[in-house]
Amino acid sequence: MSLEQLLRAKLDPLDAVAHETARTRSDNDLNPDWDNHPETRPAAVLAPIIKRASGWTMLFTERAKETPAHPGQISFPGGRVQASDANAVDTALRETFEEIGLARSFIEPIGAWDRYDTITGYRVTPIVGLVEPGFDLALDPREVASVFEAPLDFLMNPANHEKREAQWQGRTRYYYAMPYDGHNIWGATAGMIRALYERLYV
Structure with a gap:
């Protein structure tokens, strides 16, 4: 099964x-x-x-240091759902164009995977395009300060999924990190x- 077939088979369909x-x-x-999480x-x-010919990659943004939302961090393009958005897919595509100018005509949304609750109070729906x-x-x-791409093969290799710890609100918290080419994801x-x-491999 090719990677594209695997994604289409394992992701939640857009109507779901x-x-x-x-x-x-x-x-x-x-x-x-x-x-x-309370909210x-x-x-x-x-x-x-x-879909690079040399190998598929995933695109990330580095947040501007001046932005109030997660300054300097590595993230996917996206943001809050607005009342004018038809659904989460519409939110993701709108925010992507607003943040990095990637036109919808180049993107085929094919599905989503597990929603993700953050300690900052958001329930994020991630959409694969x-x-x-x-x-x-x-x-x-x-x-957005900059963008970069990381090979999907690197990101889907569990050997690159480091578990780290940090102090937050006086307690130890654990988190994943995937450092790549000078970028700390x-x-x-x-x-x-x-x-x-x-979702894809376990």
């Missing part, structure tokens, strides 16, 4: 996304003794998988990647 039937993961997956404001992100090469990007400097973004790996 609209009906909120997906399973939920969270920042507490590695911290089961922590309380559940779950709806958000969505796009996990752009670029297959992206045809040849696009141009236009970054919104208020939100960690926290919720790494947790979502881990959940995608488990």
Whole structure:
């Protein structure tokens, strides 16, 4: 089975996304003794998988240091669900265009995987979009400092899923990190990647 066939077979179909039937993961997956998250404001992100001839990659953003939302962190393009959005897919595509200028005409949304609750109070629906090469990007400097791509083979290799710890609110918390080529993919973004790996291969 090819990677594309695997994705199409294992991801939640887009009509299921609209009906909120997906399973939920969270920042507490590695911290089961922590309380559940008190709020779950709806958000969505796009996990752009670029169909490079040399090997498929996943595109990430580095947040601008001036933005109030997770400054300097590595993330997928995305954000809060707005009242004008038809569904999570619409949110992910709208935010992707606003943040990095990736046009919808290059993206084929094919499904979602487990929703992800963050310690900052969001319930994020991650959407996989297959992206045809040849696009141009236009970054919104208020939100995004830069973008980069990481090989999907690297991200889907559990040997690259490091478990780290840090102090937060006076307690030890554990989280995933996937450092790649000078970029530290960690926290919720790494947790979502881990959940995608488990959806596809475990």
